[in-house]
Amino acid sequence: MKNKNKVITIIFVFIFLILVIPVGVKLFFDISAPAVKKEISTIDYYGYSLKTNHSKLYKDVYKELDKVLSNETIDYKSYASLISKLFVIDVFTLENKLASTDVGGLEFIHPDLRDNFVENLGASMYNHIVSNLDGKRTQKLPIVKSVNIGDVFETKYQYNNIDYDCYLVKCTFDYEVDLGYQTSITLTIIKDNNILYVVKGE
DSSP: OHHHHHHHHHHHHHHHHHHHHHHHHHHHHHHHSOOOOOEEEEEGGGTEEEETTSOHHHHHHHHHHHHHHHSSSOOHHHHHHHHHHHHHHHHHOOTTOSSTTOOSOGGGBOGGGHHHHHHHHHTTTTTTOOOOTTSOOOOOOOOEEEEEEEEEEEEEEEETTEEEEEEEEEEEEEESSOOSOOOEEEEEEEEETTEEEEEEEO
16 A cells, blocks of 8 residues: 555656656746747838837837828828937947847848848947847846937938939937947938838938
8 A cells, every 4th residue: 555655646746747847847948048039019111110129219209100100191291200219319329238239229121231231330339239039138228218400301312313392300319328339320211112111321
């Protein structure tokens, strides 16, 4: 009888371990893993999306953009100002980037220029980013705290031998902690098929 009870106990312990260990392992890796980029909202026609790893500031400005683009008549000056803010926040906030190839702001860059943009930033501002694929990075990286839009000039811009309506947007910005990164940029934004794209930053 005692041997039978021992066998039953061993079986229960074995079943318990089979059930509990995988759950524990999963919880461990879920806690230690870095934040995964999950899409939580899209503005479909324009190709814009909001992801879980975006900063609170980005999410707030994204909501403003969603409202502007939901109007029957779009205020393109406001549209240009808001994508300028989003571009700056996503490009210059490095803390949420997983690696040097995880370049921000691509949704706002003209499709013809995206590959060059990734290559250029990957070889410059992003080249020192330590990989955070294991969620253990301790490197201090910048987080954009605020973006101020100065002048927004309406003009024309020639791109690929075509004249486009254009907005020149002056942006200044600061960080939660000053780590010596860039704090201003003037963006050249063109209107192509009713969508605004960044084609130049200086």
